[in-house]
Amino acid sequence: MSEQAALPAPLAGLVGEFEAVDRALRAEMLIDYADRFESVPAAVAMRPYPEQNRAPRCESEAYVFATDQADGTLRYWFAVENPQGLSAKAWAMIMDETLSGQPLEDIVRVPQSVVFSIFGRDVSMGKGQGLIGMLECVQHEARRRLDQRRRSAPPLE
Amino acid sequence: MSETALSAPIASRGYARPEALVSTDWVEQHLHDSDVRIIESNEDSLLYPFGHIQGAVQVDWALDLNDQVRRDYLDRASFEKLMSRIGVTRDMTVVFYGDKSNWWATYAFWVFQLFGHTKAKVMDGGRLKWEKEKRPMTREHPSYEATSYTSPERDDARIRAFRDEVMSHIRAHKKLVDVRSPQEFSGERTHMPEYPQEGVLRGGHIPGAKNVPWARAANPEDGTFKDAAALRAIYEGEIGMRPTDDIIAYCRIGERSSHTWFVLTYLLGYTQVRNYDGSWTEWGNAVGMPIEKP
Numbered sequence: 001m002s003e004q005a006a007l008p009a010p011l012a013g014l015v016g017e018f019e020a021v022d023r024a025l026r027a028e029m030l031i032d033y034a035d036r037f038e039s040v041p042a043a044v045a046m047r048p049y050p051e052q053n054r055a056p057r058c059e060s061e062a063y064v065f066a067t068d069q070a071d072g073t074l075r076y077w078f079a080v081e082n083p084q085g086l087s088a089k090a091w092a093m094i095m096d097e098t099l100s101g102q103p104l105e106d107i108v109r110v111p112q113s114v115v116f117s118i119f120g121r122d123v124s125m126g127k128g129q130g131l132i133g134m135l136e137c138v139q140h141e142a143r144r145r146l147d148q149r150r151r152s153a154p155p156l157e
Numbered sequence: 158m159s160e161t162a163l164s165a166p167i168a169s170r171g172y173a174r175p176e177a178l179v180s181t182d183w184v185e186q187h188l189h190d191s192d193v194r195i196i197e198s199n200e201d202s203l204l205y206p207f208g209h210i211q212g213a214v215q216v217d218w219a220l221d222l223n224d225q226v227r228r229d230y231l232d233r234a235s236f237e238k239l240m241s242r243i244g245v246t247r248d249m250t251v252v253f254y255g256d257k258s259n260w261w262a263t264y265a266f267w268v269f270q271l272f273g274h275t276k277a278k279v280m281d282g283g284r285l286k287w288e289k290e291k292r293p294m295t296r297e298h299p300s301y302e303a304t305s306y307t308s309p310e311r312d313d314a315r316i317r318a319f320r321d322e323v324m325s326h327i328r329a330h331k332k333l334v335d336v337r338s339p340q341e342f343s344g345e346r347t348h349m350p351e352y353p354q355e356g357v358l359r360g361g362h363i364p365g366a367k368n369v370p371w372a373r374a375a376n377p378e379d380g381t382f383k384d385a386a387a388l389r390a391i392y393e394g395e396i397g398m399r400p401t402d403d404i405i406a407y408c409r410i411g412e413r414s415s416h417t418w419f420v421l422t423y424l425l426g427y428t429q430v431r432n433y434d435g436s437w438t439e440w441g442n443a444v445g446m447p448i449e450k451p
Contacts, residue, residue, distance in 0.1 A: 027206045034207065084256065084284075086203040124200050124219075125356075 007114065008106045011098035015117045026120055030090040037089035040065050040077035049079055055137045058130035060085025062092065064137035074107075074145065075100045076138055087119065091131050094118065095138055104142040110135065164381040167281060171385030173400075173426025177419075178281045178382065179252055181290055187252075188212055194245045194301075198265040199256040199284070208294035210254070210287065214243040214301070218261050218412070222268045230311065230434075236272050237306050244301025247274070247308075254280035254287065258375035260416050267415040267432060270316055272308045279419065285380040316418065318405045318431040320439055320446075323363065327447070332404045333366035334396065336417045337437065341409070342368040344450040347441065356409075357441040361450030363407065367396040371413040374420045388425055400427045407433040407440075 007015060018026060045053070045065050055062040061081035066074040076099060078092035099107050115131045116123060123131075167178050187193045188211050195213040197205050205215040216222065221239055224231060231239065245251060251274065255262035262279055269277055280287070288294070313319075318326070326333065340346040344360030362368070373391055374383055382388075392398045404427060406414040411434025421427040440446050 024206075027203055030203055031207050034203070084201070084204065084288075086207050087201060090203070123202075127201060 006106075006109050006111065008099060008102040008110070010102070011094075011110065011114065014094065014098055015114060018118045023120065030119070031086065033090035033093040034086045037078075037080065037093050040079045044077050045079065049081075053137070055088075055130065056133040057126075058085075058088060058133045059126060060088035060130060062088045062130070062134050064134060064141065066138075066141035068145070069101065071101075073101045073104065074141060076141070078134075087123075087127055087131060088134065091115070091118075091134055095134070099138060104146050107142040108139050108146065110139065112136075164282065164286075164376065164379060165384065170382075172424045173385070174423045177278055177423035179278045180281055181287050181292060184210065184252060184254070184280050184287075185292060192248070193250050193252060194243060195252050195254070195280075196243070196262075196265065197255055197284070198253055198261045200261050201256055204256055204284065206296065208296055211293060211295050211297070212299050213254075214299060216243070216265050218264055222265060230268055230271060233272070233308050233310050236311070237308050240274075240306035240308070241303045244304050245274075246304045246306060248276070250276040250278060252278045252280055254283045256284050258285070258372060258377070258380040258416070259283040260371070260413060263419040264412040264415040267316065267418060271311045271313065273312065274308075282379050282381040289379055316422075316431055318407075318433040320433075320435050320443065322431075323405055323407075323433050323435075323440070324446075326403070326405055327363060327365050330365065332398060332402050333363055334392075334398070334404060334406045334414075334417060334421075335362045335366040335368045336371035336406055336408045336414045337362075337368070338370055339368060341437070342366075344448075347437070357438055359441045359448055361441070361448040362437075363440055364447050364449040366407075366449070369396060369417070371408065371416045374417065374424075382420065382424055385424060388420060392421065392425065398427070400425065401429070402427070403429045405431050405433050407436040409437045410434065411436045 044067060049063040053063045053065055055064055063079040065077040069075055076096050080088045080092060112132045112135060115128055115135065119131065167175050167180055184195060195210050196216050197209050197213045198216045198218060199205060202217060222231060251269065253262035253266050259279055262283055266277055266279055335342050342362050347357040347360050369391060374388060376383060398404060404421065406417045408414040411432055414432050414436065418430050418432045421430045
């Protein structure tokens with residue numbers, strides 16, 4: 001993809017892998033991610049999850065949470081309430097493994113087209129929009145921290 | 158393993174053609190029946206590889222049923238190739254099931270009827286019910302010997318409607334059912350809630366159409382079809398349809414309306430129902446088409 005250079009390195013590497021495989025192998029890889037999905041621990045969030053953490057347009061009822069890490073990065077956590085929400089689970093795992101711990105400035109620059117690089121161009125319209133909604137939540141958390149830091153930074157001389 | 162308590166036996170629900178539906182019990186009893194091919198058809202292409210009914214093959218609505226260049230369905234040669242690949246002969250019974258209350262399963266069923274494969278059934282409740290009943294699923298991809306399948310030419314006249322036919326239909330004040338969401342029907346939206354607002358230039362509905370969202374025909378808890386009395390209350394009680402009416406159903410691209418087409422034709426026994434697959438993405442984009450919008 002043309003925007004690949006703008007992606008955080010772990011995500012760029014994964015995009016390259018997905019773009020190199022055929023449809024069947026892509027499905028296998030996504031299912032492997034979905035199989036490894038673990039829901040947000042109770043220490044971070046408990047049901048009923050706050051509506052403000054719900055990904056817009058996601059039919060699988062996905063929720064996105066972020067906790068601050070000592071180095072200023074974020075650890076992302078997810079919940080997917082629809083047991084048939086395989087794509088949402090796979091995407092949650094991918095974002096956890098490739099965006100947690102990455103510079104916030106890089107996360108907010110991730111283009112929405114990355115969803116199609118990973119899930120393929122034939123992803124249905126509804127599903128694609130739900131996955132983009134999850135990415136928007138992830139970026140919202142990063143943007144919120146960046147704004148807070150900007151506001152609390154001492155004024156320039 | 159047993160049926161969920163929610164749904165009464167199919168035979169007791171008063172359907173006009175109950176033979177078009179089979180239960181999850183029936184499917185489990187026919188897993189090894191060489192005269193039966195089980196076909197899964199979903200919106201989410203990951204569901205089948207993640208797990209499916211043993212022996213089931215996948216028919217993908219976008220890749221297998223649509224022409225890959227122009228907007229149309231596959232032709233006779235492609236249908237024959239598809240049937241050969243999934244190991245189906247003209248004499249075999251195909252049983253469809255899928256996600257979203259069999260929305261995509263009935264779409265595949267409808268396309269198969271364009272080629273006259275009438276030995277076809279739908280598994281009531283689809284994937285949701287099978288999973289809720291904790292019936293076995295597998296990730297093993299079945300392999301069937303390729304068959305030699307000879308199909309008639311696709312017959313679009315009987316159950317498929319085209320734009321000009323819809324225009325004649327409304328001029329003759331015949332019945333139309335718009336199965337989209339109320340917001341799409343009113344023109345507030347051009348796609349389902351939660352779906353992107355794209356692809357259609359104008360909102361509203363075809364003049365004279367009545368709105369019955371497709372999913373009202375299904376029980377949301379387990380995806381089964383409502384019984385005939387409940388369906389009649391909706392289609393006859395609420396919008397005044399009659400079994401002998403000439404009816405055209407439409408939605409956005411013809412998939413949701415194939416669910417309603419199935420309900421009216423097989424469960425209520427209506428004799429003249431066609432699916433307008435051009436639907437709103439054609440009507441709402443075409444120049445000069447009449448549109449009703451409150």
